[in-house]
Amino acid sequence: MNLTDLRDELSQRANTVESPDLLPGVRRRIRTTKRRRVAGSVTALAAIVALGIAVAPSLTSSAPEPADSIPPDYTRDSVTLKGVIGTDRLDRAWIGSVGETRGSFGWTPTTKNIVVYAYCAAPGETRYTVRIGGRNAVTGPCNVAHDTPGDTGLIRPDAALWLDVPLHQATTVNVQLTDNDGRVIESSTAQLGVGIYTAGRRDPVPGATGATPTPGPGDREENGLLFRAKIGGDTLAAAESGEPGVSKVTDSYVATGRPIMVSAFCTANDASSGFPYHLRVVIGGVEKISGCVALSTDVGSTGGAGLSDIATPGQRMTVTATLTDESGREVKVPGARIAFAVYEKGPQRVYDNTAVDERREYSGTTYQLAEIEAVDATSTRQVSLRTPADTPFLITYGSSSLGAPVEGTLDRPTSQSMLNTSHGEGGLKSWGLATDGNWAGPSTTITLKITRGTPTKGKLILAIYTPAK
Amino acid sequence: MTGVDSFDAFVLARSGRLLRTAYLLTQDHALAEDLLQTALAKAWFAWSRIDGGDPEPYVRKVLVNTYSTWWRRRWNGEQPTEELPESAGPEGLAAERTDLWRALQQLPRRQRAVVVLRYYEDLSEAETARILGCSAGTVKSQTSKAFAKLRLDPNLVEPIHRPGDASAVRTPARSADLADEETSR
Known part of the structure; x- marks a missing residue:
């Protein structure tokens, strides 16, 4: 190499620089500096939160990616979005100037597994909202430091967002400052930033594979939504979805008399602030559930409302889902997608008013009931089970209605869970049922016991599931 | 022409070249923009003193010194090594x-x-x-x-x-x- 090479290199690199209009940014910076000189307080907030966003890659058990593909940090106005957070890798970044409470930038998604980390420094109780392709993607409170890889902004392949944001096509990402009610607000001292990261590997929750369920016979796929014929021990009875903008969908099924679970899917609120829309699901002429969220395009995988005694065997039941406003009036929302799925429950063990599934799906893994104890709570204050050795397992624990305020614990060798009837459904004085996943390990004893109060009725319920064969 | 007008005119006319210098210093487009905006904002507060002559040498001096001092304190993303790796x-x-x-x-x-x-x-x-x-x-x-x-x-x-x-x-x-x-x- 010689001097000519050096000059050529510098010249060619310099010529890659475009000439944006820097004047607005310079003016903002001058205004900010003036304010800082007068008040001197804004700097502290910006610095504190800037430190918050300058997150360090955390230590994980994952193998590092090759060094040559590590994305660089993105820094602007002394705010840094790290190139790598844990195993998440920066794909696109944007940081606005101080006082810039709304921003937008272009982005072309190449994967459906992303994490959106937002930077928001703003006075008072404020929030940020990130929209991708016009759909709400992530929202959260401002002035919260992101110092570890998080799942708050995790957008998985089954997210409703991907129905309207196709891969490899340019889309627009918007970020804006809002109050706690979702109203867009202005602030001369606020600063926003957004980093879109390709999500790295995440450790599954204990006892769960997190695997995508394999397709089975009878599965249906409509309008980008999946309706699986079987989920755990439950069987699909009815399902319907609409094209974007449709406000009402209907299906029917012949009841067997078994309890059902109803799942609904609704994206109408995804382009709105607040939750102005409801999807009202009516079964046999009676409204059973109402709400409007879209948790997964695998409709039914996230559970739903359990209902029993709503039909006699052989009775044809019509199910209708209608999109309405808050007053209950049917409304059409352009682009909104609605759907529902009705599953008839599989075999269950029923104790008083509480049912325990014999077969269930837990974060991608199907489990079978292996052992269950249900003891009279008025005469027995504790119940124990041995956990299986060398296999993942689930513990389901709780009670039916106990008739009085009662506190209790589930004791494991390494942890303890607290139970209280005030957390159960109103009036039932029940602990309800909770389920924890566990990794394989040596066999131990777990004990569910009453620690305070005297039940007047009901049962203590303790069950163990092992992976279905 | 007022001070504001001459400053705006200077930014419009000279920021392209200064931004290229900033980019060669930082080797990052966003950082370069950040650096130049900071330097220009600093220059504004001295504009009454430097206006009338050619402000570019002053702005370039602010730019380079900001890069080598303020940048070192405020930006932790870069850690230059003393020795180059073997090519x-x-x-x-x-x-x-x-x-x-x-x-x-x-x-x-x-x-x-x-x-x-x-x-x-x-x-x-x-x-x-x-x-x-x-x-x-x-x-x-x-x-x-x-x-x-x-x-x-x-x-x-x-x-x-x-x-x-x-x-x-x-x-x-x-x-x-x-x-x-x-x-x-």
Whole structure:
């Protein structure tokens, strides 16, 4: 190499620089500096939160990616979005100037597994909202430091967002400052930033594979939504979805008399602030559930409302889902997608008013009931089970209605869970049922016991599931 | 023309070239924008003093000094190493240039600033020294050290002879200058 090479290199690199209009940014910076000189307080907030966003890659058990593909940090106005957070890798970044409470930038998604980390420094109780392709993607409170890889902004392949944001096509990402009610607000001292990261590997929750369920016979796929014929021990009875903008969908099924679970899917609120829309699901002429969220395009995988005694065997039941406003009036929302799925429950063990599934799906893994104890709570204050050795397992624990305020614990060798009837459904004085996943390990004893109060009725319920064969 | 008008006109007219310099210093487009905006905002508060002459040397001085001081304190993303890794790139001009760009990235900030000012801005040693606030000898020694790291022939470190530029003469480096520069990294 010689001097000519050096000059050529510098010249060619310099010529890659475009000439944006820097004047607005310079003016903002001058205004900010003036304010800082007068008040001197804004700097502290910006610095504190800037430190918050300058997150360090955390230590994980994952193998590092090759060094040559590590994305660089993105820094602007002394705010840094790290190139790598844990195993998440920066794909696109944007940081606005101080006082810039709304921003937008272009982005072309190449994967459906992303994490959106937002930077928001703003006075008072404020929030940020990130929209991708016009759909709400992530929202959260401002002035919260992101110092570890998080799942708050995790957008998985089954997210409703991907129905309207196709891969490899340019889309627009918007970020804006809002109050706690979702109203867009202005602030001369606020600063926003957004980093879109390709999500790295995440450790599954204990006892769960997190695997995508394999397709089975009878599965249906409509309008980008999946309706699986079987989920755990439950069987699909009815399902319907609409094209974007449709406000009402209907299906029917012949009841067997078994309890059902109803799942609904609704994206109408995804382009709105607040939750102005409801999807009202009516079964046999009676409204059973109402709400409007879209948790997964695998409709039914996230559970739903359990209902029993709503039909006699052989009775044809019509199910209708209608999109309405808050007053209950049917409304059409352009682009909104609605759907529902009705599953008839599989075999269950029923104790008083509480049912325990014999077969269930837990974060991608199907489990079978292996052992269950249900003891009279008025005469027995504790119940124990041995956990299986060398296999993942689930513990389901709780009670039916106990008739009085009662506190209790589930004791494991390494942890303890607290139970209280005030957390159960109103009036039932029940602990309800909770389920924890566990990794394989040596066999131990777990004990569910009453620690305070005297039940007047009901049962203590303790069950163990092992992976279905 | 008011001070505001002349400042706006200056930014519109000169920010393109200054941004290129900022990019060569930071090697990052966003950082370069950040750096230049900061320098221009600083210059605004001194505009009444510098308006009337050519403000560009002043702004460039603010730019370079902001880069080598404020940048060091406020931005933790960059950690230049003292020694360059061994070059093992493929043969060919493109590969050499990539290596050269990476090698520039590895230079201590003051050395990178010297290289950019002298061989992109085509400033003399004396002009470079004025901007950096050091002696011409220090500029020369820093250039020589930078060339050694860039694997350029140190014999290429010749003063740029410009008509009427009496300062463009070869000046021996002083050990005191070198020590001073080493501690500034």
